[in-house]
Amino acid sequence: MRMIAKLAAGTALASLAAGHAIAQDNSVEVLHWWTAGGEAAALNVLKENLEAQGITWNDMPVAGGAGGNAMTALRARVTAGDSPTAVQMLGFDIRDWAELGVVGNLNDLAEEEGWEAVIPAALQDFSRYDGQWIAAPVNVHSTNWLWINGDAFQAYGGGEPQSLDELYAMLDAFEEQGITPLAHGGQAWQDTTMWENVVLAVGGIDFYRDAIIDANADALSSDTMREVFDHMTRLAGYFDPNFSGRDWNLASAMVIEGDAGAQQMGDWAKGEFLRADLTPGEDFMCMRFPGTQGNVLFNSDQFVMFEVGEGARDAQLAMASAVMDPAFQVAFNTVKGSVPARTDIDDTEFDACGKQGMAELAEAAANDTLAGSLAHGHAQPAAVQEAFFDVVTQHLNGQISTDEALERLPQAIAAAQ
Numbered sequence: 001m002r003m004i005a006k007l008a009a010g011t012a013l014a015s016l017a018a019g020h021a022i023a024q025d026n027s028v029e030v031l032h033w034w035t036a037g038g039e040a041a042a043l044n045v046l047k048e049n050l051e052a053q054g055i056t057w058n059d060m061p062v063a064g065g066a067g068g069n070a071m072t073a074l075r076a077r078v079t080a081g082d083s084p085t086a087v088q089m090l091g092f093d094i095r096d097w098a099e100l101g102v103v104g105n106l107n108d109l110a111e112e113e114g115w116e117a118v119i120p121a122a123l124q125d126f127s128r129y130d131g132q133w134i135a136a137p138v139n140v141h142s143t144n145w146l147w148i149n150g151d152a153f154q155a156y157g158g159g160e161p162q163s164l165d166e167l168y169a170m171l172d173a174f175e176e177q178g179i180t181p182l183a184h185g186g187q188a189w190q191d192t193t194m195w196e197n198v199v200l201a202v203g204g205i206d207f208y209r210d211a212i213i214d215a216n217a218d219a220l221s222s223d224t225m226r227e228v229f230d231h232m233t234r235l236a237g238y239f240d241p242n243f244s245g246r247d248w249n250l251a252s253a254m255v256i257e258g259d260a261g262a263q264q265m266g267d268w269a270k271g272e273f274l275r276a277d278l279t280p281g282e283d284f285m286c287m288r289f290p291g292t293q294g295n296v297l298f299n300s301d302q303f304v305m306f307e308v309g310e311g312a313r314d315a316q317l318a319m320a321s322a323v324m325d326p327a328f329q330v331a332f333n334t335v336k337g338s339v340p341a342r343t344d345i346d347d348t349e350f351d352a353c354g355k356q357g358m359a360e361l362a363e364a365a366a367n368d369t370l371a372g373s374l375a376h377g378h379a380q381p382a383a384v385q386e387a388f389f390d391v392v393t394q395h396l397n398g399q400i401s402t403d404e405a406l407e408r409l410p411q412a413i414a415a416a417q
């Protein structure tokens with residue numbers, strides 16, 4: 001009797017201690033910038049997945065393509081000692097936050113689920129810091145795509161443009177059709193997304209690496225770079241007069257509605273086309289930006305897990321596990337326009353653009369023609385990226401000449417390094 005009483009008292013004490021010290025918080029707060037229609041639809045897949053597990057989703061959306069605004073909002077939260085559970089983040093930003101020592105540790109989960117064997121090395125470079133898993137990659141996006149309205153393309157009647165010259169021929173035809181040839185959103189990150197495509201088209205992958213990944217001053221002021229800026233000026237001649245400040249998804253909408261012929265944008269644009277019930281290869285075309293075939297500029301959205309109290313850990317780990325689940329990666333990425341962040345998923349469920357994206361990603365990794373996107377955080381840390389943004393945008397808006405851009409670019413980059 002005494003023995004049983006003792007045991008019972010012991011159990012009660014233990015659960016009392018657990019109950020008091022660790023209040024379970026079965027919710028996640030997620031900071032992200034997926035506010036466009038296709039993006040929100042994709043995120044909903046994750047939200048519903050967690051809610052089915054009994055985990056409450058507290059949404060913290062911060063609008064603004066490429067995440068600049070989201071990163072500003074995050075700084076305020078962390079500074080106030082109130083980190084969200086998980087944050088959508090790109091490449092070098094992940095490292096910056098890891099360095100501050102405010103992120104969580106996913107090592108046990110990663111080990112248990114064998115992440116190391118299935119996540120591409122280029123992503124693991126960012127998912128791990130000092131060997132510690134801190135983030136779960138949700139996708140791989142690519143920036144060197146061109147999206148074309150199906151009717152406009154058929155009316156043009158030419159083949160898919162393979163070079164910048166062929167691109168201009170197609171854009172001229174769109175002009176004759178009376179539509180805006182090239183839909184563009186004039187925001188620094190969009191300008192630079194187009195610019196990095198042109199750098200790759202004009203100079204090839206070695207030049208891209210030299211100029212952008214290594215930020216070599218000679219490459220930044222070279223004749224090749226002069227050609228790049230000249231092409232940017234020529235491309236801007238195909239924009240409509242209202243391009244300034246336009247959000248990327250509104251530029252996609254111009255192509256969707258047939259008001260514009262084409263848009264240069266990463267493959268998140270496909271999410272918008274799908275959301276409008278359009279079929280790839282018929283209603284719209286996806287193709288590599290002319291002159292960049294065989295190369296892939298990539299970026300990956302990862303959910304960085306921040307340090308949370310012990311009681312919120314289980315929900316956080318459940319979210320990380322859900323993100324890495326193969327079925328989820330298919331369900332999410334077929335809606336988002338990206339491809340899975342795991343190498344062990346086949347392409348059966350993906351549409352023609354997704355199949356092409358998956359095959360080309362694998363080929364580019366094998367052929368060493370894969371490089372990180374500058375505009376989307378996978379080539380340079382934020383300060384250097386901003387310096388590129390400034391020069392590219394000022395040039396595209398005619399505030400500085402090509403000569404000035406060539407002079408300023410190496411200076412601005414050196415100052416930011």
Ligand code: BGC
Nearest residue numbers: 039064065066141268301376
């Ligand atoms: C992200 C995408 C997002 C796009 C537009 C990119 O940096 O990787 O997930 O859809 O920005 O906001």
